[in-house]
Amino acid sequence: LRALPDGAVGIIAGGGDLPLEVARAAAAAGRAVFIIALRGFASRQVRLFPHIFADMLDPAGIIACLRAHDVRLVALGGTVNRPGPLAVASVFSAFRNRDEIARIMQGGDDSVLRGVVRMLEDEGMTVVGAHEVAPALLAGAGDLGAIAPDAKAMNDIALGAALLASIARFDVGQACVVAGGRVLGVEGPEGTDALLERVALLVKRIVKLDGDRPVLVKAPKTGQDQRIDMPAIGPRTIAKALAAGCAGLALAANGVIVIDRAETIVEADRAGLFVTGFST
Amino acid sequence: LRALPDGAVGIIAGGGDLPLEVARAAAAAGRAVFIIALRGFASRQVRLFPHIFADMLDPAGIIACLRAHDVRLVALGGTVNRPGPLAVASVFSAFRNRDEIARIMQGGDDSVLRGVVRMLEDEGMTVVGAHEVAPALLAGAGDLGAIAPDAKAMNDIALGAALLASIARFDVGQACVVAGGRVLGVEGPEGTDALLERVALLVKRIVKLDGDRPVLVKAPKTGQDQRIDMPAIGPRTIAKALAAGCAGLALAANGVIVIDRAETIVEADRAGLFVTGFST
Numbered sequence: 001l002r003a004l005p006d007g008a009v010g011i012i013a014g015g016g017d018l019p020l021e022v023a024r025a026a027a028a029a030g031r032a033v034f035i036i037a038l039r040g041f042a043s044r045q046v047r048l049f050p051h052i053f054a055d056m057l058d059p060a061g062i063i064a065c066l067r068a069h070d071v072r073l074v075a076l077g078g079t080v081n082r083p084g085p086l087a088v089a090s091v092f093s094a095f096r097n098r099d100e101i102a103r104i105m106q107g108g109d110d111s112v113l114r115g116v117v118r119m120l121e122d123e124g125m126t127v128v129g130a131h132e133v134a135p136a137l138l139a140g141a142g143d144l145g146a147i148a149p150d151a152k153a154m155n156d157i158a159l160g161a162a163l164l165a166s167i168a169r170f171d172v173g174q175a176c177v178v179a180g181g182r183v184l185g186v187e188g189p190e191g192t193d194a195l196l197e198r199v200a201l202l203v204k205r206i207v208k209l210d211g212d213r214p215v216l217v218k219a220p221k222t223g224q225d226q227r228i229d230m231p232a233i234g235p236r237t238i239a240k241a242l243a244a245g246c247a248g249l250a251l252a253a254n255g256v257i258v259i260d261r262a263e264t265i266v267e268a269d270r271a272g273l274f275v276t277g278f279s280t
Numbered sequence: 281l282r283a284l285p286d287g288a289v290g291i292i293a294g295g296g297d298l299p300l301e302v303a304r305a306a307a308a309a310g311r312a313v314f315i316i317a318l319r320g321f322a323s324r325q326v327r328l329f330p331h332i333f334a335d336m337l338d339p340a341g342i343i344a345c346l347r348a349h350d351v352r353l354v355a356l357g358g359t360v361n362r363p364g365p366l367a368v369a370s371v372f373s374a375f376r377n378r379d380e381i382a383r384i385m386q387g388g389d390d391s392v393l394r395g396v397v398r399m400l401e402d403e404g405m406t407v408v409g410a411h412e413v414a415p416a417l418l419a420g421a422g423d424l425g426a427i428a429p430d431a432k433a434m435n436d437i438a439l440g441a442a443l444l445a446s447i448a449r450f451d452v453g454q455a456c457v458v459a460g461g462r463v464l465g466v467e468g469p470e471g472t473d474a475l476l477e478r479v480a481l482l483v484k485r486i487v488k489l490d491g492d493r494p495v496l497v498k499a500p501k502t503g504q505d506q507r508i509d510m511p512a513i514g515p516r517t518i519a520k521a522l523a524a525g526c527a528g529l530a531l532a533a534n535g536v537i538v539i540d541r542a543e544t545i546v547e548a549d550r551a552g553l554f555v556t557g558f559s560t
Contacts, residue, residue, distance in 0.1 A: 163450045170443045172463040183452040186466040189487050190478065198470065198478070207469050 005126050008032035009133045010071035012062065013042040013051075014078030017259050018130065018232060022077050023049050025134030034069050036062055041078065059116065063123050074120055076228055077130045117227060129227040131257060139233075139277045141253035145265045147274040149248055153215050155181065157250040157278055160217030165280070168222035174231040175219075177244070179203075180212030192218065192233070196240035203245050216241055219252035219280070226255075234259030238267040238275075248274030285406050288312035289413045290351035292342065293322040293331075294358030297539050298410065298512060302357050303329050305414030314349050316342055321358065339396065343403050354400055356508055357410045397507060409507040411537060419513075419557045421533035425545045427554040429528055433495050435461065437530040437558055440497030445560070448502035454511040455499075457524070459483075460492030472498065472513070476520035483525050496521055499532035499560070506535075514539030518547040518555075528554030 009026050013019030013035050020043060023033045027049070035042075035051035042053070054062050066074065117127045131138050143149075149157060156178040163176050163183060173187025177199045184202055187195045196216065203209055218231050233249060233256060241249055249268070251258075254277075258264055268275045289306050293299030293315050300323060303313045307329070315322075315331035322333070334342050346354065397407045411418050423429075429437065436458040443456050443463060453467025457479045464482055467475045476496065483489055498511050513529060513536060521529055529548070531538075534557075538544055548555045 159450070163447065163452070166446050166450070167443065167466075170439070170446070170463050172443070172466065183450050183468065185468040185470075186447075186452065188463065188465040188478075189482055190465075198468075202469055 004128060004132065005072045007073065008034045008069065008071050009128075010034050010036055010066045010069070010074045010125075011130075012036045012038065012074060012076045013046055014038050014076075015041040015043065016078045017043065017234065018257065019043070019077040020045050020048070021137060021257075021259055022075060022130040022134045025136050026075075028136075029134065031133060034066075034071055036065065038078075059119055063120070063125075066125065067123075072125055073133070074125045074127050075130050075133055076116070076127070114225060114228065117225065127227050129230055131226070131230060131254075137257045137259075137261070138254050139251040139256045139258050139275070141277045141279050144258070144261075144275040144277065145269045145273075147248065147269065147272060149215070149250070149274045149276055152180065152212065153247050153250075153274065156215040157217055157276075159183070160215065160250065161219060161252070161278060161280055164217060164219045165222070168219075171221060174221055175216060177214045177216050177246075179207075179209050179214040182207075182212075184214055192216070192231075192237060193240050196237070196244045196246070199246075200240075200244040209245075213245055213247035215247055216249045218249065218256050220255045230257050231255065232257040232259050233264065233275075235263045235267050238264055238271060238273060241273055242271040246273060248276065251275070251277050253277035253279045284408060284412065285352050287353060288314050288349065288351050289408075290314050290316055290346045290349070290354045290405075291410075292316045292318065292354060292356045293326055294318050294356075295321040295323065296358045297323065297514065298537065299323070299357040300325050300328070301417060301537075301539050302355060302410040302414045305416050306355075308416070309414065311413060314346075314351055316345060318358075339399055343400070343405075346405065347403075352405055353413070354405045354407050355410050355413055356396070356407070394505060394508065397505065407507050409510055411506070411510060411534075417537045417539075417541070418534050419531040419536045419538050419555070421557040421559050424538070424541075424555040424557065425549045425553075427528065427549065427552060429495070429530070429554045429556055432460065432492070433527050433530075433554065436495040437497055437556075439463070440495065440530065441499060441532070441558060441560060444497060444499045445502070448499075451501060454501060455496060457494045457496050457526075459487075459489050459494040462487075462492075464494055472496070472511075472517060473520050476517070476524045476526070479526075480520075480524040489525075493525055493527035495527055496524075496529045498529065498536050500535040510537050511535065512537040512539050513544065513555075515543045515547050518544060518551060518553060521553055522551040526553060528556065530556050530558050533557035533559045 027033050033049050035046045035049050037046040037053045038056045039053045120127050160176050160178040175187040175192045177184045184199050307313050313329050315326045315329050317326040317333045318336045319333045400407050440456045440458040455467040455472045457464045464479050
């Protein structure tokens with residue numbers, strides 16, 4: 001991990017629990033926290049921390065606010081929907097030339113977020129991944145809970161990890177599901193929860209598993225900017241994996257955030273699922 | 281294409297229209313046709329050809345029947361559900377040793393079908409792909425209908441083809457959907473129709489396409505035994521692609537069967553979709 005500037009971390013907060021987890025973990029690590037809560041996305045729980053609400057399409061206002069609070073370190077976290085093309089163009093038009101806007105808009109969601117990161121950096125901010133200010137959020141290597149994968153699951157983990165590595169350059173999913181050496185699904189833009197729902201239907205209706213239990217394998221995409229799109233699991237992932245008949249979850253060590261770690265592990269142990277970090 | 285034995289072709293017919301297409305095309309090519317209709321799977325339309333009904337778990341009976349009709353050339357076509365492990369074991373136990381049965385059963389659906397092919401070959405049959413007795417079923421290179429892909433679609437076809445090539449060794453899907461350089465889905469065991477249904481929901485609810493239209497890209501898996509699992513499209517694929525907002529379908533030239541070709545092309549033209557064969 002690189003050395004980070006001193007002072008408060010500004011957390012630009014989209015939806016979900018992740019921004020609050022980051023805020024708690026960063027605060028626990030002794031860093032002051034200031035939340036820029038994106039209106040329409042961020043949880044109202046942000047009020048537990050110093051915060052302002054801001055519009056995601058007002059980057060100038062966000063930057064002015066970060067400056068006013070002397071924040072030079074910024075983390076992005078939580079979910080946002082991609083704004084439409086006109087909205088994106090209007091955001092960037094104050095800062096970028098026409099060719100660069102076209103490039104940013106042609107490149108998919110990651111590209112828009114990469115544009116946001118570059119804009120913050122051009123304004124002198126240091127943009128970091130949530131895990132850099134809150135490394136305790138990351139799954140490490142080895143078993144997180146009480147249950148360990150068996151030899152069959154280890155084979156499926158190896159197969160899934162190899163599959164994810166081979167598609168990583170296509171900017172497609174961060175997860176797949178494997179059962180008994182057979183790939184049951186590859187995550188697309190629908191996300192991990194929907195992938196697990198699909199697998200639950202597949203094993204009920206189409207695929208006979210002959211006793212094999214599926215394993216969810218999750219890893220960051222190669223070359224992915226982990227400041228803007230870090231894979232994450234949480235208690236809901238455990239519930240979905242249980243409903244899909246999974247044996248457990250395998251997470252690339254130091255590449256996946258565990259949201260609400262204590263509850264996630266309690267739920268996994270109760271459901272009889274392993275949660276393990278694998279090294280690639 | 282290799283030289284095939286003279287005489288009738290026996291078509292072991294699972295569900296769907298493909299076995300009938302094969303029978304029609306083989307008959308049109310001047311070859312006598314004899315259909316072994318798998319009970320519970322095969323269409324009742326098989327009665328248009330010389331046929332018997334047989335149980336998929338009675339390979340000895342099927343082989344005896346092929347012999348009685350002096351059939352030495354066999355094609356497999358149509359859909360079957362994988363029988364349960366006990367049923368598979370009982371089928372193979374008369375012909376195979378315990379280790380080989382275990383290997384066959386551990387390997388997924390293709391493995392079971394590969395076992396069937398080997399069993400037929402050991403009995404002196406020549407097992408061929410449907411396209412070998414009916415090459416007119418294959419999509420060739422270039423546009424099948426009146427509509428051609430534009431430059432954007434060509435880029436998506438190239439991306440999808442590269443993605444499929446990179447996952448081919450994992451025995452996962454034979455298709456993916458790409459829109460504006462973004463992968464919207466990779467086919468799993470759910471099949472192409474379900475993939476297109478998923479994309480239809482994605483583009484309605486989750487993914488903003490900014491005017492990009494998805495392209496379905498379909499190709500055989502590398503090392504796939506094309507005698508048992510040839511990718512196919514048909515009129516229903518066109519309807520699903522239309523519902524998903526697709527611009528068109530790209531098929532690996534000479535690697536994908538077009539079921540009901542005339543109707544498929546009429547429907548594609550009417551829907552404004554291209555159907556094109558690409559060379560890899």
